[in-house]
Amino acid sequence: MTSNVWVRPARMWSGIILFAFVTTHLLNHAVGVFGISAMQVVQEWRWALWKAPLGATVLYGAALVHITLTTYRLIRRQTWRMPDDEVLQIIFGLSIPFLVLGHIAETRIAGSFYGVDEAYHAVLFRLWPDVAWWQSTLLIVAWSHGVIGLHHILRHRHWYPRWRVTLVVLAVLIPFLSLAGFVAAGREAHAMAPPQAISQEQRAGIDDARMMMKGGLATFGAGVLALLAFAYIRRRAAATVTLTYRGYGPVKVPLGTSVLEASRMHHIPHPSACGGRGRCSTCRVHVLSGASDLPEPFGVEGRLLDRIGASANVRLACQIRPTHDVGLRILMPVLGEQRAREEDEQQIQEWALEQEATVLCLDLRAFNMLTRASQPYEIAVLINRFSSEMTQAVENRGGRVDQMHGHGLLAVFDTPAGGASARNALHAARDMARVIDLLNVEIAGALPIPIRAGVGVHTGPVVLTRIGADVASSSLRAFGGTITIAARLEAATKDMLADFVVSEETARISKLDFSGLKTRDIMVDGSDMAVSAYMISDQELLAQVLGGTKTVTETKSQTAMAAARG
Ligand code: FES
Numbered sequence: 423m424t425s426n427v428w429v430r431p432a433r434m435w436s437g438i439i440l441f442a443f444v445t446t447h448l449l450n451h452a453v454g455v456f457g458i459s460a461m462q463v464v465q466e467w468r469w470a471l472w473k474a475p476l477g478a479t480v481l482y483g484a485a486l487v488h489i490t491l492t493t494y495r496l497i498r499r500q501t502w503r504m505p506d507d508e509v510l511q512i513i514f515g516l517s518i519p520f521l522v523l524g525h526i527a528e529t530r531i532a533g534s535f536y537g538v539d540e541a542y543h544a545v546l547f548r549l550w551p552d553v554a555w556w557q558s559t560l561l562i563v564a565w566s567h568g569v570i571g572l573h574h575i576l577r578h579r580h581w582y583p584r585w586r587v588t589l590v591v592l593a594v595l596i597p598f599l600s601l602a603g604f605v606a607a608g609r610e611a612h613a614m615a616p617p618q619a620i621s622q623e624q625r626a627g628i629d630d631a632r633m634m635m636k637g638g639l640a641t642f643g644a645g646v647l648a649l650l651a652f653a654y655i656r657r658r659a660a661a662t663v664t665l666t667y668r669g670y671g672p673v674k675v676p677l678g679t680s681v682l683e684a685s686r687m688h689h690i691p692h693p694s695a696c697g698g699r700g701r702c703s704t705c706r707v708h709v710l711s712g713a714s715d716l717p718e719p720f721g722v723e724g725r726l727l728d729r730i731g732a733s734a735n736v737r738l739a740c741q742i743r744p745t746h747d748v749g750l751r752i753l754m755p756v757l758g759e760q761r762a763r764e765e766d767e768q769q770i771q772e773w774a775l776e777q778e779a780t781v782l783c784l785d786l787r788a789f790n791m792l793t794r795a796s797q798p799y800e801i802a803v804l805i806n807r808f809s810s811e812m813t814q815a816v817e818n819r820g821g822r823v824d825q826m827h828g829h830g831l832l833a834v835f836d837t838p839a840g841g842a843s844a845r846n847a848l849h850a851a852r853d854m855a856r857v858i859d860l861l862n863v864e865i866a867g868a869l870p871i872p873i874r875a876g877v878g879v880h881t882g883p884v885v886l887t888r889i890g891a892d893v894a895s896s897s898l899r900a901f902g903g904t905i906t907i908a909a910r911l912e913a914a915t916k917d918m919l920a921d922f923v924v925s926e927e928t929a930r931i932s933k934l935d936f937s938g939l940k941t942r943d944i945m946v947d948g949s950d951m952a953v954s955a956y957m958i959s960d961q962e963l964l965a966q967v968l969g970g971t972k973t974v975t976e977t978k979s980q981t982a983m984a985a986a987r988g
Contacts, residue, residue: 430700430722433491434575439484441568443472448565448596454542454603458610461542461603489519497649499683505697507570514567519639521560524553527632535631536624542607544617550608558601569593574699583777663744668710668751681707681739681750693754698740703730704754705739712748713737754887779836779900780847780881780928781908782821784812784854787874787916789829795870804865804873805829811857819850824900830875832908834884834900844881844932848968851877851922855961878911880904880925880953907946907953914944914955922958929956934967 450464471477492515528548533540549557576582576589620628657676665684666672675684682705685692696702700722709716713735719727723741736753786792786808793801805828812831813823820843821835833850835843854875862872882904911923923944929936936956943952958964 429491429494432487433495436484436488436491437568437571438575439480440488441572443481443484444564444568445596446471448561448600451561451601451607452596452599452603454605454607454610455599458543458546458607458614461607465542493646496646497653498678507573508697511567511570511574514563514570517563518560518567519642521556521563523635523639524632525557525560527628527635531631532620532624532628536627538620538624538628539617541617543611543614546604546608546611547614547617548620550611554604554608557604561600561604562597565593565597574697577696581778664747665744666711666747666749668749677745678743680741680743681705681737681748685739685752690752692739692752694740696740700726700738700741703727703732703738706732706736706753707739707750708753709735709737710749710751712744712746715746716742716744716748776883776885776902777836778843778882779834779884779886779904780844780879780931781824781884781900781904782816782833782835782847782851783830783878783905783908783912784833784851784875785830785912787876788871792869792871792873800869804869807861808873811861812854815853815857816850818853819846821846821850822898824898824905830912832900832905834886836884836886841931841933844879844928845934845968847879847881847928848924848932848934848964851879852961852964852968855921855964859961875921876912876915877922878908878913878915878924878955879922879928880908880911880955881928881931882907903946906948910944910946911953911955914942918942918957920957920959921961922964924956924958926954926956935970936967939963939967 446468450461450468453461453464472481496512529540529545532538538544657678660676660678662674662676663679664672664674665681667685667690670688670690673684673688673690675687679687680698682692682694682698684690693704694702695704698705703726706727716737718724719737719741723738726738727736739750739752796804809826809831813826816823816831816833819835821833823831824834825832833847835847835850854877858873858875882902884900884902884904886898886900907925911925914923915921924936926941939956939958941954941956943954945952958967
């Protein structure tokens with residue numbers, strides 16, 4: 423059965439709230455490098471947020487929801503084969519309650535129930551240096567658990583690769599500064615007058631509370647272990663279903679096992695770039711028999727299948743748990759040397775990664791007329807020459823030719839992502855126009871008409887994947903709506919009497935000055951969506967945009983061009 427739709431978002435959002443709490447806590451520690459008094463000022467703000475009735479309810483509610491749902495997920499696991507980072511995340515997550523228990527007793531419980539001073543000076547005096555290593559371990563473990571979780575949530579967002587380095591720097595810097603602040607403030611606390619000592623009654627009360635918490639935690643841990651053992655025994659005794667994989671034969675798995683878990687249990691290579699979270703679609707399978715016995719896709723699975731326009735009987739292996747025998751075929755390949763490293767996220771991501779890119783689509787005008795009026799040999803020479811010149815123009819600007827056909831090409835600029843890619847694509851468009859001019863001079867007389875091209879450029883998310891039988895012969899290809907739009911903009915060049923049509927999105931990201939140029943809304947085929955785009959009549963005007971020296975308006979250029987074309 424597909425998992426409940428609310429479980430995953432609830433687990434994710436409760437985790438994000440806890441991560442926000444940990445982040446503010448660590449940043450507060452980091453202020454310790456400026457002294458305890460600065461720390462205490464920030465602590466007041468932090469308490470105003472997390473100790474207020476609303477903040478405290480949200481925080482404790484999130485802790486309860488997160489612990490409950492992660493435990494539930496743990497117990498429901500059908501296999502313990504999983505990527506290394508997931509193993510680490512689970513180990514860190516399970517360690518947190520044991521590490522944090524003493525800290526809660528000495529701060530929140532001591533302060534709220536026994537009137538012990540909870541201000542930084544007093545707490546640091548008690549912690550430093552005897553339990554400093556324990557505190558530091560807690561800090562690193564809790565932070566790492568959150569960072570891995572956040573990475574899993576964000577890694578398939580198209581903007582994530584652009585921000586990856588910044589986020590890694592923050593992920594290292596924040597705990598480092600926090601530890602530095604903790605050490606500096608701990609030393610300062612001992613150089614100051616000691617705070618009021620904890621009385622014997624207070625100590626006894628805190629120790630009692632700590633013992634109670636330990637008892638509760640031990641009971642909870644024992645309960646979880648018992649449930650895990652029970653789930654394991656039940657799985658062993660439960661009825662089984664048979665999954666018959668095309669190319670791998672039948673495997674028997676306990677009822678309730680997802681298809682992806684079944685593949686992992688039986689060492690069947692099965693891509694799962696998002697680790698089974700229903701975000702990447704690389705695990706999809708074609709259900710060859712028994713599809714009608716599966717529940718209809720809904721929730722995470724339904725949305726993702728809709729988004730990729732999956733055909734009937736294509737399902738996400740990580741989301742379906744067959745209750746009857748099924749036959750299926752894994753759709754995405756895990757190739758050659760990858761099989762040994764199928765859990766290696768970096769490797770798998772290369773097989774289907776969504777990221778932002780600028781796509782350039784170029785098409786030769788009047789190609790049919792050209793082929794009808796020329797000898798096949800002349801056309802063959804022209805196409806070869808054209809292909810190699812255009813490829814060079816794209817690669818010189820850091821792009822990659824994604825598709826090349828006789829009369830045009832599609833190029834993707836995704837390194838570096840963002841503004842630089844958009845500018846590189848526009849520079850490449852101008853270079854191509856120059857090369858076409860040179861070709862026209864070179865082969866003048868050999869062709870009945872000069873060659874001309876229209877170029878459409880658009881920026882947005884594309885899905886990159888490898889196509890091919892093995893690593894050596896495979897090539898990277900881009901898919902997605904951004905390509906459709908770039909092709910539509912190229913087609914619009916003919917109607918708009920413009921050599922280049924550049925989407926407003928590309929213009930915005932490129933940070934070049936397009937002001938004064940006219941825009942048009944261009945309908946995208948097969949949808950009711952319109953894309954606003956700039957008309958750039960010729961390469962001179964494009965050069966002015968690229969050089970920031972634009973003086974000609976689009977209207978004048980187009981008028982001149984329309985007149986010249988008769
Ligand atoms: S593994 Fe990513 S959607 Fe199934």
